[in-house]
Structures are given as structure tokens and as C-alpha cells.
Amino acid sequence: MQPQPPVQSEFVPCPKCGSSNVHKVKYTWWGGVLGPSILHHVKCDNCSTVYNGKNGQSNTVGIIIYSIVLFIIVCLLLGGCSLIGTLLSNGEFSYWTSYTSIFTS
Numbered sequence: 001m002q003p004q005p006p007v008q009s010e011f012v013p014c015p016k017c018g019s020s021n022v023h024k025v026k027y028t029w030w031g032g033v034l035g036p037s038i039l040h041h042v043k044c045d046n047c048s049t050v051y052n053g054k055n056g057q058s059n060t061v062g063i064i065i066y067s068i069v070l071f072i073i074v075c076l077l078l079g080g081c082s083l084i085g086t087l088l089s090n091g092e093f094s095y096w097t098s099y100t101s102i103f104t105s
Helices: 034-038 060-090 092-104
Strands: 022-024 041-044 050-052
Touching: 034 041, 034 060
Parallel strands: none
Antiparallel strands: 022 041, 041 050
């Protein structure tokens, strides 16, 4: 019987302690479920270091960029909802629909 080669982890070893005993992070406070998946966020089981499991580097810059982009998207969505609410409450939406009905009839 031939010896089997060591099992290759899908993640790079921990940059701090060199351990291959790492697991994928499923949820974080900053990214929910989606953020860690996008950034390949993993955690070492030996020293608890968290890093990018694809390249072994820190995810700090990626986390900051992800958070800023998410903040901008939320602001745009809330601003859009606020604009629609304002138009509806001021009656301007009904003016717009009556104005456009001139062209559709």
C-alpha cells in the first residue's frame, strides 16, 4: 500500500503561526454572511488569527472598503425611499402621473 500525500487545504496556511488548521468564517459583525465570503475570510484554529484564506494577507483594507461601499448603498437606498415618500406625501407624484397621462391618452 502506497502512502497517501497530505491533504491540501483550500486555504493558505496561517501567516502568523504557519498552521494549516484553519476554517472559513461564516459570519462577522462587519459583513454579516456576505462579507466574509467575498473576502475569503478564514480563522486559524491554533492562534485565532483572521486573514484572507486565498492570499494569506490581512483583510483590513478589504473590510474598510466593503463597509464604505455598503454604507453608500444604504444611504442611496434610504435617500431614494425618502425622495419617493416626499413626492407621494406632497402630491407631486399624482401631478406627475396626471402630466404623463396626457401623453399616453
